[in-house]
Amino acid sequence: MNSGEVLQVFQSKLSGIPHSGLEIAEHVIFQVRLPRILIAALIGAGLSVVGASLQGLFQNPLVSPDILGVCSGAGFGAALGILLTSGIGYLTTGLSFSFGLVSVILTLSMVRVKGQAQTMSYILSGIIVTSVFSALTSLIKYVADVNDQLPAITFWLMGSFANTKFEDLTLILFPILAGIVGLLLLRWRLNILSLGDEEAFSLGINPQVIRISVILFSTVITAACVTVSGIIGWVGLVIPHICRRIVGVNHSGLLPASCLLGANFMVIVDCVARNLTAAEIPIGILTALIGAPFFALIYSQMKGEA
Amino acid sequence: MLLQVENGSYSYTKENPVLQGINFSLQEGEILAVMGPNGIGKTTLLKCLMGILKWQSGHSLIDGQDSGMERKKIGYVPQAHRFSFSYSVRDMVVFGRAKYMSLLVSPGKEDYKIADAALEEVGIVHLRDKSVSRLSGGQLQLVLIARALAGQPCLLILDEPESHLDFSNQFTILQIIKRLAKEKGIACVMNTHYPDHAIRFADHILLLKGERYLVGRPRDVLSKENVREYFKMESSMERVFIDGREIDLFVLLDKI
Numbered sequence: 001m002n003s004g005e006v007l008q009v010f011q012s013k014l015s016g017i018p019h020s021g022l023e024i025a026e027h028v029i030f031q032v033r034l035p036r037i038l039i040a041a042l043i044g045a046g047l048s049v050v051g052a053s054l055q056g057l058f059q060n061p062l063v064s065p066d067i068l069g070v071c072s073g074a075g076f077g078a079a080l081g082i083l084l085t086s087g088i089g090y091l092t093t094g095l096s097f098s099f100g101l102v103s104v105i106l107t108l109s110m111v112r113v114k115g116q117a118q119t120m121s122y123i124l125s126g127i128i129v130t131s132v133f134s135a136l137t138s139l140i141k142y143v144a145d146v147n148d149q150l151p152a153i154t155f156w157l158m159g160s161f162a163n164t165k166f167e168d169l170t171l172i173l174f175p176i177l178a179g180i181v182g183l184l185l186l187r188w189r190l191n192i193l194s195l196g197d198e199e200a201f202s203l204g205i206n207p208q209v210i211r212i213s214v215i216l217f218s219t220v221i222t223a224a225c226v227t228v229s230g231i232i233g234w235v236g237l238v239i240p241h242i243c244r245r246i247v248g249v250n251h252s253g254l255l256p257a258s259c260l261l262g263a264n265f266m267v268i269v270d271c272v273a274r275n276l277t278a279a280e281i282p283i284g285i286l287t288a289l290i291g292a293p294f295f296a297l298i299y300s301q302m303k304g305e306a
Numbered sequence: 307m308l309l310q311v312e313n314g315s316y317s318y319t320k321e322n323p324v325l326q327g328i329n330f331s332l333q334e335g336e337i338l339a340v341m342g343p344n345g346i347g348k349t350t351l352l353k354c355l356m357g358i359l360k361w362q363s364g365h366s367l368i369d370g371q372d373s374g375m376e377r378k379k380i381g382y383v384p385q386a387h388r389f390s391f392s393y394s395v396r397d398m399v400v401f402g403r404a405k406y407m408s409l410l411v412s413p414g415k416e417d418y419k420i421a422d423a424a425l426e427e428v429g430i431v432h433l434r435d436k437s438v439s440r441l442s443g444g445q446l447q448l449v450l451i452a453r454a455l456a457g458q459p460c461l462l463i464l465d466e467p468e469s470h471l472d473f474s475n476q477f478t479i480l481q482i483i484k485r486l487a488k489e490k491g492i493a494c495v496m497n498t499h500y501p502d503h504a505i506r507f508a509d510h511i512l513l514l515k516g517e518r519y520l521v522g523r524p525r526d527v528l529s530k531e532n533v534r535e536y537f538k539m540e541s542s543m544e545r546v547f548i549d550g551r552e553i554d555l556f557v558l559l560d561k562i
Contacts, residue, residue, distance in 0.1 A: 202382035204405025
């Protein structure tokens with residue numbers, strides 16, 4: 001398909017006059033490519049804005065969206081689904097999303113049991129939940145059928161847009177957009193939470209209410225992302241850092257900037273993933289291969305400040 | 307009476323009460339210096355006043371209302387510390403407006419105007435666009451005072467505002483606190499380890515130790531006998547006249 005054909009398809013769609021001979025091109029554009037691009041953009045925006053929000057919330061610029069265990073929980077859910085159904089159907093999607101939520105609920109209840117809502121208890125509880133779900137995922141891989149289930153699980157966990165369909169878009173559009181809007185609405189308050197609980201309290205706000213809202217929105221976004229694309233690392237860590245260099249640390253500007261840059265970054269990397277080699281490279285591999293050295297570069301240039 | 311603490315008590319564990327039956331009151335424009343050995347509960351007292359910790363018995367009142375209900379009237383100045391994210395000075399000061407804003411709103415023109423006025427009040431307008439990570443300790447302390455002022459408080463609570471500063475910066479900070487108290491009628495409660503500062507700048511001293519405490523005028527509270535009892539140090543207070551000014555000097559003599 002060349003760009004002329006693409007233009008013709010759009011022309012016929014807009015003018016309402018059917019264009020004979022382009023049915024296949026039309027199908028490819030509207031059922032395969034456009035949904036894929038939109039999904040990539042949504043997920044890029046979602047993961048980046050979650051990364052930026054959680055870094056602010058936990059006062060630590062090294063935090064990424066999987067800090068509370070969402071990704072490993074959702075990964076386990078998907079692996080379980082593939083084991084049970086030998087495919088990526090509704091059950092797999094549902095299990096993945098649910099276990100993403102379950103993992104964060106586990107993390108939060110562990111913090112509650114501890115009784116101290118300190119940043120460190122969240123991070124430690126997240127690490128515990130993450131490692132338990134990783135172990136369970138390994139267990140599933142161990143018992144999975146080596147010929148079809150194991151490769152399916154492995155590829156899913158690598159993170160890829162290869163199997164995304166139009167239905168996936170309708171599935172995640174609402175949760176991710178709602179989550180992003182929620183976080184954007186709270187963006188100025190995040191500044192105050194990033195000062196620590198006591199200082200936030202002394203400035204007259206209730207840190208707990210905002211923290212729970214931010215965690216809730218972040219979890220919904222991350223779980224929805226992981227459910228359709230698998231685990232795509234580094235985006236949520238690197239994009240906020242780049243944005244801080246461009247628009248500054250104030251979350252009022254940082255969150256919208258992260259959304260925009262994250263969406264663009266993901267669409268571009270997905271293009272590369274599709275076109276670089278004959279067989280598509282899973283995007284999770286590429287984001288890490290591009291993201292990690294890039295991060296090293298930025299980090300080495302930082303002069304003692306985050 | 308702006309601030310009243312009645313029978314305030316707090317303990318972290320049952321065996322060791324930190325504060326017991328504290329009573330004191332503060333008028334508009336008065337400065338109270340809280341003194342006492344390390345770890346005796348000075349910061350705990352400030353936290354109880356702010357409502358971060360809840361008095362286990364007794365209560366504190368601001369304008370006759372429970373201070374937990376009147377949190378908007380309290381401004382808090384923490385010790386200067388490093389921040390995880392290097393906000394600009396102006397951003398940091400406008401955070402002091404958060405308590406007046408509803409949950410989903412960002413600060414508006416009016417909030418920035420008040421923040422700028424607060425910067426002017428403490429004399430650091432020129433630092434407005436600098437990043438807080440590039441400030442000296444003294445400048446950072448001034449930013450934190452400006453942030454508290456942006457919240458338009460009646461009561462300012464300061465946790466060792468002059469610690470870790472050189473003596474010239476210490477003096478600047480304390481002078482600004484004194485001026486705010488006298489000109490704007492803000493009552494101040496501040497922790498300090500420096501008797502000279504308490505004598506020079508405070509109207510009252512609250513001296514804490516275990517289950518006892520003293521409150522009164524600086525000269526009376528820091529008497530030989532009291533310093534011996536609370537700090538186990540010999541001391542003397544001398545009144546000297548320098549350039550026609552009457553100045554009380556506090557001198558430490560020996561450890562007992």
